Amino acid sequence: MNRNKVLVISLAIVIFVIASFFIGTLYSGYRLGGSEPAPAVIFKDGSEVARSQGPDVLSISQERSVIYNAHVSLETKDLELGLAKIRALADRCGGYVASSSRTTYGMQSRADMSIRVPKDKFHTAVQEVETYGKVLDEGTTSEDVTQQYIDLKARLNNLQKQEERLREVLAVAKTVDEILKVENELTRVRGEIESLQGQINYLEGNVAMSLISVVLIEPPPPFTPPGMDWGEVLATAIVGFFTVLRGMIVIVVSLLPLAVVGAPVYYVYRRRRRRKE
Numbered sequence: 001m002n003r004n005k006v007l008v009i010s011l012a013i014v015i016f017v018i019a020s021f022f023i024g025t026l027y028s029g030y031r032l033g034g035s036e037p038a039p040a041v042i043f044k045d046g047s048e049v050a051r052s053q054g055p056d057v058l059s060i061s062q063e064r065s066v067i068y069n070a071h072v073s074l075e076t077k078d079l080e081l082g083l084a085k086i087r088a089l090a091d092r093c094g095g096y097v098a099s100s101s102r103t104t105y106g107m108q109s110r111a112d113m114s115i116r117v118p119k120d121k122f123h124t125a126v127q128e129v130e131t132y133g134k135v136l137d138e139g140t141t142s143e144d145v146t147q148q149y150i151d152l153k154a155r156l157n158n159l160q161k162q163e164e165r166l167r168e169v170l171a172v173a174k175t176v177d178e179i180l181k182v183e184n185e186l187t188r189v190r191g192e193i194e195s196l197q198g199q200i201n202y203l204e205g206n207v208a209m210s211l212i213s214v215v216l217i218e219p220p221p222p223f224t225p226p227g228m229d230w231g232e233v234l235a236t237a238i239v240g241f242f243t244v245l246r247g248m249i250v251i252v253v254s255l256l257p258l259a260v261v262g263a264p265v266y267y268v269y270r271r272r273r274r275r276k277e
Contacts, residue, residue, distance in 0.1 A: 019251060065149045065203065068122045068210040070140040074133030075217050079111045082132050082216045090115040093125055095209060111216040116209040129214055136217065149203050156196045163189050
């Protein structure tokens with residue numbers, strides 16, 4: 001029986017201390033621990049628009065237009081050497097570097113580089129990139145945009161014919177009102193032509209030059225025990241002590257009214273019970 005009482009009292013004390021700590025923290029202006037970690041910097045790939053217009057609708061219908069993309073994550077001890085190899089690979093394939101960046105998180109560095117290479121050298125280039133380090137992650141995607149390209153070319157062809165007819169009408173227009181109406185319609189058609197031409201150039205560029213995104217990561221550093229700043233540890237301990245003390249004071253003061261009311265009631269209850277016994 002005495003053992004059970006000791007366990008109950010010990011458990012009550014532990015709960016009391018834990019509750020005091022959380023209540024003290026709630027009412028405290030202190031915050032334990034260091035500052036929040038800085039948000040990781042995230043880097044985005046820019047895509048380039050192609051230079052020339054592709055073949056006509058007839059030739060596109062005979063050859064599929066497919067956009068190839070690949071991403072490769074490598075672990076390597078020498079980031080600079082890896083980046084130099086990727087640049088040299090892009091030059092040898094007749095491509096170029098689309099973007100490049102380098103970041104450091106703690107003791108570990110990371111480099112990102114994206115290159116564009118001709119589509120006929122895409123698979124060979126990906127296989128060579130995988131030899132530049134230990135492959136952590138690799139994947140390729142392909143998107144067939146043949147139908148989309150054909151539709152854009154057809155719409156562009158119709159708008160160009162409509163532009164020619166409007167120019168013929170403009171040449172024979174006589175009144176100012178007729179001229180203004182034709183010029184407004186011509187401006188609208190011309191804007192749609194430029195928009196479609198931009199979309200076509202974008203597709204042609206992505207089809208002709210495939211994108212390879214490479215991530216180079218240094219191996220994780222060997223584990224070293226963290227240093228101990230005794231001054232900071234002592235300051236944190238003192239803050240924790242006063243936090244628990246503050247919580248105890250809050251609990252005790254908050255329970256005083258309950259004790260004032262409950263003590264007489266308990267005394268009366270005990271007295272009546274003893275009389276009955």
